Amino acid sequence: MAYRARAITPPLRPWAGIGAAISVAALVFLSFGAVILRAEGWSGLTLVEWGALRFTLLQATLSAAFSVILAVPVARALARRQFPGRRVLILLLGAPFILPVIVAILGLLAVFGRSGWISTALGLWGLEPIRIYGLHGVVLAHVFFNLPLAVRLILQGWQDIPAERFRLAAHLDATPYAMWRLLEWPMLQRVLPGVAAVIFAICLTSFAVALTLGGGPRATTLELAIYQAFRFDFDLGRAALLAVIQVALAGTAAWVALRLARHEGFGAGLDRPVQRWDTRSPTLRVQDSIAITCAAAFLLAPLAAIVARGVTNLSGLPASVWSAAGASLMVACISTGLMLIIAVPMAAALTSGRRVSVDLAGVLGLAASPLAVGTGLFILIYPVADPAALALPVTAAVNAIMALPFALRVLVPAARDVVAGHGRLALSLDLRGWTFLRRIFLPRLRPQIGFAAGLCAALSMGDLGVIALFADPDRATLPLQIYRLMGAYRMDDAAGAALLLLCLSLSLFWICDRGGRANAPA
Amino acid sequence: MLRLDSVRIQNGSFELAADIEIDHGSMVAVIGPSGAGKSTLINAIAGFIPLWSGNVLWQDQDLGDRQPGKRPIAMLFQDSNLFPHLSVVQNVGLGVSPELRLTDKDVDRIHGALDRVGLSDFCDETPATLSGGQQSRAALARVLVQAKPLILLDEPFAALGPALKHDMLDLVRAVVDDIGATLLMVSHDPSDARRIADHVVLVAEGRAHPPQPTAEILDNPPEVLQAYLGTG
Numbered sequence: 001m002a003y004r005a006r007a008i009t010p011p012l013r014p015w016a017g018i019g020a021a022i023s024v025a026a027l028v029f030l031s032f033g034a035v036i037l038r039a040e041g042w043s044g045l046t047l048v049e050w051g052a053l054r055f056t057l058l059q060a061t062l063s064a065a066f067s068v069i070l071a072v073p074v075a076r077a078l079a080r081r082q083f084p085g086r087r088v089l090i091l092l093l094g095a096p097f098i099l100p101v102i103v104a105i106l107g108l109l110a111v112f113g114r115s116g117w118i119s120t121a122l123g124l125w126g127l128e129p130i131r132i133y134g135l136h137g138v139v140l141a142h143v144f145f146n147l148p149l150a151v152r153l154i155l156q157g158w159q160d161i162p163a164e165r166f167r168l169a170a171h172l173d174a175t176p177y178a179m180w181r182l183l184e185w186p187m188l189q190r191v192l193p194g195v196a197a198v199i200f201a202i203c204l205t206s207f208a209v210a211l212t213l214g215g216g217p218r219a220t221t222l223e224l225a226i227y228q229a230f231r232f233d234f235d236l237g238r239a240a241l242l243a244v245i246q247v248a249l250a251g252t253a254a255w256v257a258l259r260l261a262r263h264e265g266f267g268a269g270l271d272r273p274v275q276r277w278d279t280r281s282p283t284l285r286v287q288d289s290i291a292i293t294c295a296a297a298f299l300l301a302p303l304a305a306i307v308a309r310g311v312t313n314l315s316g317l318p319a320s321v322w323s324a325a326g327a328s329l330m331v332a333c334i335s336t337g338l339m340l341i342i343a344v345p346m347a348a349a350l351t352s353g354r355r356v357s358v359d360l361a362g363v364l365g366l367a368a369s370p371l372a373v374g375t376g377l378f379i380l381i382y383p384v385a386d387p388a389a390l391a392l393p394v395t396a397a398v399n400a401i402m403a404l405p406f407a408l409r410v411l412v413p414a415a416r417d418v419v420a421g422h423g424r425l426a427l428s429l430d431l432r433g434w435t436f437l438r439r440i441f442l443p444r445l446r447p448q449i450g451f452a453a454g455l456c457a458a459l460s461m462g463d464l465g466v467i468a469l470f471a472d473p474d475r476a477t478l479p480l481q482i483y484r485l486m487g488a489y490r491m492d493d494a495a496g497a498a499l500l501l502l503c504l505s506l507s508l509f510w511i512c513d514r515g516g517r518a519n520a521p522a
Numbered sequence: 523m524l525r526l527d528s529v530r531i532q533n534g535s536f537e538l539a540a541d542i543e544i545d546h547g548s549m550v551a552v553i554g555p556s557g558a559g560k561s562t563l564i565n566a567i568a569g570f571i572p573l574w575s576g577n578v579l580w581q582d583q584d585l586g587d588r589q590p591g592k593r594p595i596a597m598l599f600q601d602s603n604l605f606p607h608l609s610v611v612q613n614v615g616l617g618v619s620p621e622l623r624l625t626d627k628d629v630d631r632i633h634g635a636l637d638r639v640g641l642s643d644f645c646d647e648t649p650a651t652l653s654g655g656q657q658s659r660a661a662l663a664r665v666l667v668q669a670k671p672l673i674l675l676d677e678p679f680a681a682l683g684p685a686l687k688h689d690m691l692d693l694v695r696a697v698v699d700d701i702g703a704t705l706l707m708v709s710h711d712p713s714d715a716r717r718i719a720d721h722v723v724l725v726a727e728g729r730a731h732p733p734q735p736t737a738e739i740l741d742n743p744p745e746v747l748q749a750y751l752g753t754g
Contacts, residue, residue, distance in 0.1 A: 424599060425599060425603060427569075427570070427591055428590050429617065429668075430589070430592060430620050432620075439608075439620075439621075443607045
């Protein structure tokens with residue numbers, strides 16, 4: 001008899017998710033297409049563009065190298081030490097992800113800037129203040145953001161070494177050096193290239209850091225060059241050309257990074273130190289304490305500085321800051337809603353699909369330079385409408401797309417678990433489609449939906465990217481308004497506004513995450 | 523009557539053939555060595571595993587085109603028979619209406635079923651707060667309100683201790699009698715079969731054998747069953 005095996009229909013049909021994915025892809029590729037068609041000057045890249053390319057690669061390489069090298073001792077100390085506050089510290093390592101870049105930069109300026117804590121201290125001994133603008137400022141800020149990520153990824157590597165191996169090594173009376181050579185160094189050889197590649201890719205497309213701490217012919221990244229071609233020269237052709245280069249570069253880097261880095265979680269299960277027998281020597285104890293203290297100080301000092309300086313200026317903030325805060329809240333809410341409308345159906349569709357699509361989303365997320373997408377959208381919108389009038393909706397849409405890969409990474413594994421664990425029972429009870437979605441899928445996925453919404457809301461709240469391209473002087477989000485205050489040397493107002501932004505971002509994240517987990521059964 | 527007409531199930535190198543009839547109202551234990559395809563057989567009848575060829579017929583109607591939820595079947599799986607985020611009443615209610623649109627009469631029936639399985643004090647609990655035996659009872663209450671003419675059990679009580687399992691089997695018998703249903707139950711324990719089943723379907727060597735009276739086959743087991751039972 002002929003083969004007539006019928007595929008079993010899953011409880012959720014993938015059409016909505018496929019539609020959402022196609023819309024996102026269409027938007028991204030339309031904007032890339034617009035950029036490619038509009039790009040001018042292929043024949044001769046000027047010195048300026050070569051300089052931007054060179055600086056982009058240089059700062060990303062240095063940022064990745066420093067982040068990884070400094071992260072190793074910290075991760076090692078965290079992997080083998082148990083101390084009060086360890087869990088809080090590890091939790092804190094996840095915080096830079098939702099920390100608005102502009103806030104961190106103000107904090108770093110307060111510590112490392114010309115009139116910051118360190119320069120002031122140097123001045124007491126009659127020494128020159130340190131200079132933060134330029135290459136070392138950009139690298140410093142990137143290390144601030146990516147050191148915690150590197151520590152978490154490397155710590156994961158340490159924890160993936162089976163505890164039995166450490167036990168066996170201890171049984172064989174291995175010295176710390178032998179332990180390093182036998183277990184730890186081979187693990188690092190495996191893990192570090194991936195971590196470095198991910199950080200390299202992230203730093204390629206970073207905009208706000210270069211905008212505030214870079215600049216000038218010797219410290220301009222491609223992302224910043226796009227912005228300058230746009231804002232200062234209104235040379236769409238050159239902006240588009242730079243965007244094409246940026247997309248090609250970032251896409252390649254992201255592809256390599258995802259090949260090299262197999263797992264990049266959100267730090268689940270990191271709060272368990274491995275029991276070790278080789279770490280009792282006082283030297284190692286001191287070494288680990290120094291690593292942890294320095295890392296904690298480096299991460300906490302800028303935040304403390306912002307809080308200290310911001311608190312005194314919070315009450316007298318100008319009205320423009322409050323209206324910008326309102327705009328930012330609106331953008332964050334719209335972009336979170338939009339992200340969920342796209343991501344939840346996609347996660348549902350991906351419960352039966354292959355991993356390829358998720359990986360693709362990951363590549364797009366790392367590769368899609370916000371300014372390149374923004375340039376493309378501007379080119380598309382410009383002939384038909386006033387881009388400035390659409391600044392906030394466009395920002396919300398781009399933010400939703402930027403948050404999508406992270407959201408999918410949170411949602412898809414959980415969605416798969418729901419369907420794998422409850423799919424057959426649901427089918428046997430004729431729970432399908434909308435009923436399955438409403439009764440089973442969404443309630444089971446609520447904690448992950450809350451977490452993803454929190455990430456998106458905080459990312460969107462703190463984003464300083466596309467808005468800088470589109471906004472006119474009457475319109476601003478809070479991060480852009482802070483940047484304008486900095487540009488006008490109103491540093492007290494900027495610090496107050498930064499504290500406000502920090503509180504709003506963290507609150508949005510907390511509310512969403514809490515909302516997802518409240519009363520959620522195990 | 524349940525009829526498996528020249529059914530073949532194939533998955534890679536695994537193959538199972540079944541050409542059997544099961545009388546309405548009988549209680550059948552499906553036994554056989556591990557990996558022989560007992561679960562596969564049950565899941566194919568329920569519609570979770572596609573047939574390579576042949577037909578599954580209930581009262582001479584082909585079930586092949588029907589989704590699992592549209593078949594005249596109530597099924598219990600090896601595990602996760604309850605949704606952890608729904609209360610006991612809601613879990614049972616799904617057996618009446620997947621959308622949980624319940625009339626007062628439905629609610630009365632659900633409470634009656636919970637009463638029948640001895641869970642009337644646990645209506646608003648979530649499954650996590652119930653013991654393993656209580657969870658099985660809740661799932662059986664749902665089977666009761668589903669009132670489908672064919673009940674399939676894929677070893678849902680395997681994780682329970684012997685005494686509790688016996689209680690459950692007695693309860694299953696009561697539920698099946700209440701509904702007047704036909705029962706097919708996977709088991710790897712011949713004492714389960716003796717306790718509840720009037721017939722046994724032996725699944726071995728790539729084939730589901732026609733049902734035989736329980737006492738007959740267990741007292742004089744064929745060779746392949748002897749090896750499995752350890753009596754050979």
